[in-house]
Amino acid sequence: MKESLKKGLWFFVSVISLLIAWEAACRLLAVPAFILPPPSTVLLSLWDLREQLLGQHLWATLREVGLGLFISILFGVSLALVMTLSKTVERLVYPYIVISQTIPIIALSPVFILWFGYDLTGKIAVTILFTFFPIVVSTYDGLKACDREMMNLLRTMGANKWQLFSKLQLPASLPHFFSGLKVAATYSVSGATIGEWLGASEGLGYFGRRASGNFQAPALFASVLLLSILGMLLFWLAGRLELWASPQTRNRKDKKR
Numbered sequence: 001m002k003e004s005l006k007k008g009l010w011f012f013v014s015v016i017s018l019l020i021a022w023e024a025a026c027r028l029l030a031v032p033a034f035i036l037p038p039p040s041t042v043l044l045s046l047w048d049l050r051e052q053l054l055g056q057h058l059w060a061t062l063r064e065v066g067l068g069l070f071i072s073i074l075f076g077v078s079l080a081l082v083m084t085l086s087k088t089v090e091r092l093v094y095p096y097i098v099i100s101q102t103i104p105i106i107a108l109s110p111v112f113i114l115w116f117g118y119d120l121t122g123k124i125a126v127t128i129l130f131t132f133f134p135i136v137v138s139t140y141d142g143l144k145a146c147d148r149e150m151m152n153l154l155r156t157m158g159a160n161k162w163q164l165f166s167k168l169q170l171p172a173s174l175p176h177f178f179s180g181l182k183v184a185a186t187y188s189v190s191g192a193t194i195g196e197w198l199g200a201s202e203g204l205g206y207f208g209r210r211a212s213g214n215f216q217a218p219a220l221f222a223s224v225l226l227l228s229i230l231g232m233l234l235f236w237l238a239g240r241l242e243l244w245a246s247p248q249t250r251n252r253k254d255k256k257r
Contacts, residue, residue: 037218042225045218053207058226060202064120064192065230068127072184076135077177084143084169094140101133106194113198123195123203130191131184138180142173171246178242185234189227204230 019039025031026038033041046053083090109126116122146169159167196205204223211219 034215034217037221041218042221045216046222046225049219049222053204053222053226057202057204057207057223058230060200060206061189061192061196061204061227062230064123064127064195064203065188065234067120068124068191069131069184069188069234071124072128072131072135072188073181076132076180077139080136080139080143083140097133097136105129109191109194110198113195118199122198123192123200126195126198127188127191130187130194134180134183134187135177136180138183139173139177142176143169145176146172174246175242178238178246181242182235182238185238186231188234189231193227 023038023040026036037045079093083094108129112125112129113122116125150168155164192203193205193208196203197209200206204227208220208223208227211217211223
């Protein structure tokens with residue numbers, strides 16, 4: 001507990017120091033606000049635009065992020081399980097999952113918008129494009145990484161496939177799954193934002209693109225600030241969920257304390 005408080009305090013101090021240095025540099029160097037607004041101007045813009053940003057655009061982005069991440073988890077974990085149980089499916093599907101990541105995701109995003117449209121479905125599809133890979137690969141690696149000696153021991157004791165999976169493979173895969181989930185949680189914000197950039201009528205990405213086109217730098221930075229906070233919050237929630245669901249991680253945290 002003390003270690004967590006110490007890390008949180010150091011992070012808070014570093015953020016405050018960065019903001020003070022940023023504010024001082026903008027004031028002393030007389031940087032135009034349309035190029036780099038000081039933090040005070042950004043916070044003031046966030047307050048002035050709170051009804052638009054918090055009441056409309058944040059919820060639109062959050063809806064895209066939540067649905068896209070949920071679908072990625074559902075299908076990513078399912079595909080990882082199928083590949084673990086079937087060598088044939090693994091040989092057929094896994095290489096294409098890897099090959100899909102050799103193509104820049106930003107280049108595929110317009111294709112997904114073309115296929116699924118400019119409405120909510122298109123934004124969710126782009127979010128899935130960003131989040132599916134880390135979830136399916138990390139879960140698959142976790143399911144395959146269980147202790148073989150322990151598996152052989154359980155087999156000699158008469159354990160069936162379900163018992164092997166529930167007692168050994170599933171607990172062993174949880175740390176890997178949550179590592180992928182943390183990555184996917186932060187990527188989901190990028191996916192939703194890019195989907196909104198490509199075509200939308202609401203959302204923080206849409207708001208930021210419109211503010212940039214109108215040279216409203218404080219409003220643009222306010223939307224970026226909300227996106228950053230959203231990504232950090234999702235990462236933190238994934239970490240909390242890991243501590244609740246993964247005995248291994250919880251035990252390591254307890255030993256450090």
